[in-house]
Amino acid sequence: MFAITQTTFGGPEVLRGTEIDRPEPGPGEVLVRVRAAGVNPVDAATRAGHFPLFPEPPLVLGWDVAGVVEATGADADRFAVGAEVFGLIKFPAPAGTYAEYVVAPVDQLVAKPAALSMAEAAALPLSGLTAWQALVQIARIEAGQRLLVHAAAGGVGHLAVQIAKARGAHVIATARAVRHGFLAGLGVDELIDYSATDFTTATETVDVVLDLVGGDYTARSLALLKPGGLLVTTVGHNSGLTPEEAEQHGIRLEVVFVQPAAQELGALAALAESGQLRVHVEQEIPLADAARAHALPGGAKGKTVLIP
Template sequence: MRVITQHALGGPEVLTVVDAPEPRPLPTEVLVRVRAIGLNPLEARLRAGEFPLIGRPPFVLGWDVSGVVEDAPQTWRFRPGDEVFGMPLFPRAAGGYAEVVAAPALHLVRKPASLSHVEAAALPVVGLTAWQGLVDLGNVSEGDRVLVHGGGGGVGHVAIQIAKALGAYVITTASRGKREFVERFGPDEVVDYGAVDFAEVVRDVDVVLDTIGGETVERSLEVLRPGGHLVTATAEDDPALIARYEAAGMRFSGVAVDPDPVALRGLVDLVEAGRLRVHVQRTFPFDRVADAHRVLDGGHLQGKLVLTV
C-alpha cells in the first residue's frame, strides 16, 4: 500500500508518498481500505513541528477516514464490505494518510448512503468537536442563545447546524467574504467581525463555542449572561483567564476532541434527517497532499479539504 510520511518537520514539501506494508488489525480492530481522508489545520501544525503531539518524525498524519472494511477477524461490529467512517485513536497517531488503515471498530460507524466517502471523511474531527462542545459540555437545549465564533470554518459551519438542531437561537461571527457561505447553514444572526465588535452587539448568550482563541476568548466574557458557559475548541489552558470567568460567575471549558461512537451516530442521525451537511471546499488526489497542505497553510478555509484515494 501507499502511505504519506515525513522524515523531517517543515513545509508541505516534507510530505512524501512511499510504499509500506499493510497493517495487521489487532483483536477488536478492523482493516479499512480508505476511500477518502479529511484534512485538518491541526495536521499542518504537526507537520511543521509547532507541538509534539505524536512525537518526532518519521510519522504518518491523519485521523479523518472513510472507506470499506476489508478484514474484521475478531470483532462482531463490522463485516468485510461494510462502509465505515470515523476518527480512530485520536490523539494518538492513527496513520490515516494511507490507502489502508487498521482502526478500533469502536471508533468507527457505518457510513449512511446519503453521505459520499468524501463527505464522510470531512465530518469526524469537526463534527465531534462541535458535538462534544455543544451537547456534552455546553448542554445546549431548546431556546438557548448560542454564539459560534468562526462560523465559516470546519468546526464552525457544523456547529451552527448542530445548535439549530438542538433548538437554539444561533449567532455566529464571520468575515464579510464568508457571510453568504455561512448563511447557508441557517444561523439567526451573522456578525461581521471586521465591521463591528461582536462584544458590543451581542448580549445574553448562554453558550459560546470558540474556534478562534486568543483575544476572542477573553472578549467573549462580555457577551455571556450570568452563569453562561464558554467552550473553546482551541483548548486554552490559561489559569488566569479561567479564574476571570469563574470570578464573574461563568463557566469555562476546553474541548479536546476524542473518538466517540455515540456522538458519531448522533451526527449520522442529523445527516439522515437532513439537518446537517458538511461542506467540502476542495478535494485533492492522494499524491497531491503537499498541494492540499499549502492550502491548509493559507488558512481562511470554507469547510474542509479532502484527499481522495
C-alpha cells in the same frame, strides 16, 4: 501500499508519497481501504512539530477516515468485509489515515449513511465530534438558548451552528461578509462581520460562546455572556483567559479536547440522514498532493479532504 510520510518536522514540503508495508488488523480491529481522509488543523500542527502527538518522525498523519472494510481481526465482526464505514480513529495516538489502507479499532467506526458521500463522511468525524462534545456534552445547549459561534464558517464552526439549530438554539455567528450567505443557508439567525464590526457590541447577551479562534477573542467574549454563562473553547493553549479569571467574572470556562466516540458520531450521522446536518467539503485533493492541501490558506469554508 502508498502513503504520505514525513521524515522530519517542518512545512508542507516535508510530506512525501512513498510505499510502506500494509498494516494487518489485530484483535478488535479492521483493515479499512481508505476512500477519503479528512484534513484538520491538528494535522498541520503535528506535521510542524507544534503538537507533540508523535515523539519523532517518520510518521503518517491523519485521524479522519471513510472507506470500506477490507479484512477483520479477531473479535471484530461488527462490520462485514465490504461494509462502508467512517470514523475518528485512535486520536490522539497515531492512526495514519493519509494512506491507501489503515487499521482501525472496530468500536470507533460507524456505518456510513447513504446521505453522506465518502468525502463528506471523512470530513465529519473530528470536526463534528468537537462541535458535538462542546455543545451537547459540555454546554448541553437547548431550545431557546442564545449561542455565539466564532469562526462559524470553518470545519468545526459550520457543523456547530447546525447542531445548535437542530436543538432549537438561537445562533449568532462571526465570519467575514463573504461567508454570510453560506451560513444563512445553514440556518444561522444573526451574522456578524468581525472584520467590519466589533462583535462585542453587535448583538445582545448570550448563554454560550463557542470560541474556535482563541487569543483575545476569548477574553473579549466575556462582555457578551450572561451572568452564569459558559464559554467553551477549542484553543486551550492560547485562550487568553484562565478558568479562575472567568470565574471572577461570573462565567464558566471549559476547554474541549475531542475524543473518538462512535455513539456520538452515530448521532451526527442520524442528523445527516434526517437532513438537519450538511457537511461542506470545499476541496477534494488527491492523496499524492497532500502537501498542497497543507499549504492552503486558512479561513476556508468547511473542510478539505484527501482522496487516494
